[in-house]
Amino acid sequence: MNTDQLKNEQIHIIPTNGNGNSKDILPPNEKIALIEQKFKEIMQILGLDLSDDSLKDTPRRVAKMYVNETFSGLLPENAPAITLFDNKYNYSEMLIEKNIPVYSCCEHHFVPIIGKVHIGYISGGKVIGLSKLNRVVNYFAKRPQVQERLTVQIAEYLKKVLGTENVAVIMEAEHLCVASRGIRDIGCTTITSSYHGIFLTSDKRKEFNQQVKA
Numbered sequence: 343m344n345t346d347q348l349k350n351e352q353i354h355i356i357p358t359n360g361n362g363n364s365k366d367i368l369p370p371n372e373k374i375a376l377i378e379q380k381f382k383e384i385m386q387i388l389g390l391d392l393s394d395d396s397l398k399d400t401p402r403r404v405a406k407m408y409v410n411e412t413f414s415g416l417l418p419e420n421a422p423a424i425t426l427f428d429n430k431y432n433y434s435e436m437l438i439e440k441n442i443p444v445y446s447c448c449e450h451h452f453v454p455i456i457g458k459v460h461i462g463y464i465s466g467g468k469v470i471g472l473s474k475l476n477r478v479v480n481y482f483a484k485r486p487q488v489q490e491r492l493t494v495q496i497a498e499y500l501k502k503v504l505g506t507e508n509v510a511v512i513m514e515a516e517h518l519c520v521a522s523r524g525i526r527d528i529g530c531t532t533i534t535s536s537y538h539g540i541f542l543t544s545d546k547r548k549e550f551n552q553q554v555k556a
């Protein structure tokens with residue numbers, strides 16, 4: 343594609359979190375300091391020796407990881423800026439971006455959810471920079487999540503930014519709360535989907551599913 347010919351448009355929709363109360367959010371540095379202190383207490387309660395070289399910086403490391411990485415999607419200012427282009431070449435078929443890696447965190451056990459997301463959409467006049475699809479997935483994944491909500495949040499956000507109902511999302515993932523504890527079922531995959539607009543018709547849904555499986 344010749345990007346010079348395209349008029350691009352930067353949009354930045356600040357989504358509501360949809361993950362509990364987003365009011366009275368502390369600044370990131372205050373969050374890190376407080377989590378560090380609380381995580382230190384958890385480690386002490388577990389009987390760990392915090393004077394040990396290997397453990398002494400763990401509370402700080404965990405606090406920074408939670409705020410800056412694992413749960414960075416709780417901060418609306420981390421929502422990705424989306425670049426849209428006019429669909430000047432009148433591409434009217436579906437676009438599919440598949441196997442987008444996803445690393446999220448189960449909100450019930452605070453252990454990883456690891457999987458892939460497949461996105462399909464049919465342009466309503468605008469096309470999106472492809473890497474932005476990955477960024478949208480990542481933004482909503484970096485929160486305490488359940489897979490059903492994550493799938494729907496990605497679809498709803500894309501509908502809003504693309505200005506079209508014609509969006510489909512499939513997510514397949516392994517939940518380490520199932521694989522590594524409790525029932526310990528390794529290799530068990532959870533699949534969720536969110537179909538909208540034209541993807542609600544059986545033809546387009548089938549085409550999307552076939553391409554994803556291919």
Ligand SMILES: [Zn+2]
Pocket residue numbers: 448449450451452517519520
């Ligand atoms: Zn869980």
